[in-house]
Amino acid sequence: MQNSEKRSTQESGNLREVAIIGIGETRIGELWDQSLRELGINAGLSAIKDAGVKGEEIEKIYIGNMSAGRLINQEHIAPMIADYAGLDDIPAVRIESGGASGGMALTEGYLSVASGLHDVVVVGGAEKMTDVGDEEAKKILSSTADWEWESVFGATFDSLYAMMARYHMFTHGTTKEQLAAVSVKNHAHGALNPNAQFQREVPLKIVMGSPIVSDPLTMFDCAPLSDGAAAVVLCPVDMADSFNKDPVAILGTGMGADHMAVHDRRELDAMKATRSAGDKALSMAGLKPEDMDFAEVHDNYTISEIMAIEDLGFFPKGDGGPATERGDTSLHNKIPINTSGGLKAKGQPVGAVGINQAVEAVLQLRGEAGDRQVEDAEYGLIHNIGGTGASAVVHVLGRWR
Amino acid sequence: MMTIPRFWREIRQRYKGVGVECGNCERVYFPPREVCPHCRRESIGKMKERELSGKGRLVTFTEIHEPMPDFKMMVPYIMAIVEMDEDVRMTGQLVDIDYDEVEQGMEVDVTIRRLGEESPSGIIYYGYKFVPVR
Numbered sequence: 001m002q003n004s005e006k007r008s009t010q011e012s013g014n015l016r017e018v019a020i021i022g023i024g025e026t027r028i029g030e031l032w033d034q035s036l037r038e039l040g041i042n043a044g045l046s047a048i049k050d051a052g053v054k055g056e057e058i059e060k061i062y063i064g065n066m067s068a069g070r071l072i073n074q075e076h077i078a079p080m081i082a083d084y085a086g087l088d089d090i091p092a093v094r095i096e097s098g099g100a101s102g103g104m105a106l107t108e109g110y111l112s113v114a115s116g117l118h119d120v121v122v123v124g125g126a127e128k129m130t131d132v133g134d135e136e137a138k139k140i141l142s143s144t145a146d147w148e149w150e151s152v153f154g155a156t157f158d159s160l161y162a163m164m165a166r167y168h169m170f171t172h173g174t175t176k177e178q179l180a181a182v183s184v185k186n187h188a189h190g191a192l193n194p195n196a197q198f199q200r201e202v203p204l205k206i207v208m209g210s211p212i213v214s215d216p217l218t219m220f221d222c223a224p225l226s227d228g229a230a231a232v233v234l235c236p237v238d239m240a241d242s243f244n245k246d247p248v249a250i251l252g253t254g255m256g257a258d259h260m261a262v263h264d265r266r267e268l269d270a271m272k273a274t275r276s277a278g279d280k281a282l283s284m285a286g287l288k289p290e291d292m293d294f295a296e297v298h299d300n301y302t303i304s305e306i307m308a309i310e311d312l313g314f315f316p317k318g319d320g321g322p323a324t325e326r327g328d329t330s331l332h333n334k335i336p337i338n339t340s341g342g343l344k345a346k347g348q349p350v351g352a353v354g355i356n357q358a359v360e361a362v363l364q365l366r367g368e369a370g371d372r373q374v375e376d377a378e379y380g381l382i383h384n385i386g387g388t389g390a391s392a393v394v395h396v397l398g399r400w401r
Numbered sequence: 402m403m404t405i406p407r408f409w410r411e412i413r414q415r416y417k418g419v420g421v422e423c424g425n426c427e428r429v430y431f432p433p434r435e436v437c438p439h440c441r442r443e444s445i446g447k448m449k450e451r452e453l454s455g456k457g458r459l460v461t462f463t464e465i466h467e468p469m470p471d472f473k474m475m476v477p478y479i480m481a482i483v484e485m486d487e488d489v490r491m492t493g494q495l496v497d498i499d500y501d502e503v504e505q506g507m508e509v510d511v512t513i514r515r516l517g518e519e520s521p522s523g524i525i526y527y528g529y530k531f532v533p534v535r
């Protein structure tokens with residue numbers, strides 16, 4: 001079988017096993033008193049401290065970021081953050097893939113360690129969305145869709161997801177209540193996360209009655225645009241013992257791709273990029289969807305989570321809505337999805353999202369997730385989407401014994 | 402919204418719905434592409450201009466209540482993905498219809514309407530929108 005072949009390639013030494021040995025993140029929200037620079041430094045330094053690595057041991061820094069150039073008028077942010085973290089002699093590079101920037105940065109960091117090129121690498125994600133107004137931030141986010149052939153004609157980022165939602169409803173009978181159930185569940189999880197932007201439960205009635213953004217999506221179907229940063233420290237698993245924490249291994253990684261514009265895709269009720277990324281990551285790990293104890297998926301909209309849990313193989317196509325309504329994706333149930341609160345409640349600092357997801361997965365696998373701990377979590381999956389699904393990245397993480 | 406050179410560069414596509422047909426497999430694309438994603442290298446140099454019939458059917462749609470800044474005057478407005486008779490899909494506004502009358506699969510025609518204004522210079526530009534076939 002291909003799974004075991006892939007796995008044995010990694011074990012045989014072509015790729016080294018890679019562990020996450022440190023995590024850090026800032027609070028997420030509208031953090032008017034903190035600049036991108038400060039957010040990045042705070043997340044990075046807390047990850048370095050968590051791992052117990054010394055500055056001189058770090059060989060490379062990767063930072064996921066969507067659009068600092070337009071959001072804060074600053075390009076070339078990776079050396080800037082490294083510099084102010086006191087790591088001015090460590091090469092730092094920014095990775096951009098829209099909303100999947102963080103996850104893609106994690107893959108780059110993974111590859112640099114797995115390949116043997118580097119031993120200790122820091123991967124961060126940072127975004128400052130609220131210096132420009134909400135309207136401008138949404139416009140900038142829309143430029144991760146096809147600006148010239150979608151946005152210019154009046155299509156907002158929200159509207160492209162709304163059209164996928166409507167198509168999913170036509171095709172599978174998914175209901176607005178089922179979309180709302182995703183939001184209710186993620187707010188309930190967010191209420192248990194001290195780093196979440198929204199830490200309050202929101203009842204179904206409020207979600208259903210909130211103003212329409214782009215029909216059928218209401219305000220509570222859409223994740224906020226937030227400020228925040230997160231970071232992880234990577235090293236080969238066989239070096240992990242010399243650092244502070246129990247290592248969490250990156251068992252599989254996969255990227256997927258699709259047409260840039262939604263209208264060029266034949267399937268509007270699924271994301272091919274997610275399916276492909278998930279298949280590759282699980283296959284590399286030699287694991288199946290049912291082996292996962294939890295997953296963090298890219299719920300920038302409620303429909304995104306419904307499509308993701310189907311495309312990742314947790315539920316058959318069309319059952320994502322009913323499964324959510326049944327409670328299958330809630331904490332302590334069949335497959336807890338977005339125990340962190342997800343983008344909806346934990347918040348959406350766009351280029352940091354993929355690293356925020358990695359932080360949550362590590363907390364769960366270390367048994368440090370507090371009130372939202374999944375019992376005896378051994379394996380978890382994280383899933384990050386770029387734009388409206390032209391890129392996606394999935395990682396499978398697991399406890400290293 | 403868009404720079405003036407960028408808009409004029411593509412005026413024929415935006416104004417008239419001119420796409421391309423792959424000389425290898427006869428698939429039609431809009432907007433024009435240099436390479437057919439299906440035939441890849443076989444298609445290079447064989448992509449020919451193809452004017453679309455302007456007729457199609459709604460695949461999916463939405464009504465936008467929170468618009469792009471440049472579209473505030475039109476709120477709420479309907480966006481749709483339309484499958485054209487040539488088996489190619491386009492995204493555009495659907496106009497001259499109430500939202501509660503819109504149905505998946507309904508037939509639409511392409512029409513030319515004002516798209517927006519080029520701020521801050523205020524130059525108005527035009528492009529395709531969809532209207533229901535009555």
Ligand SMILES: [Zn+2]
Nearest residue numbers: 423426437440
């Ligand atoms: Zn072709």
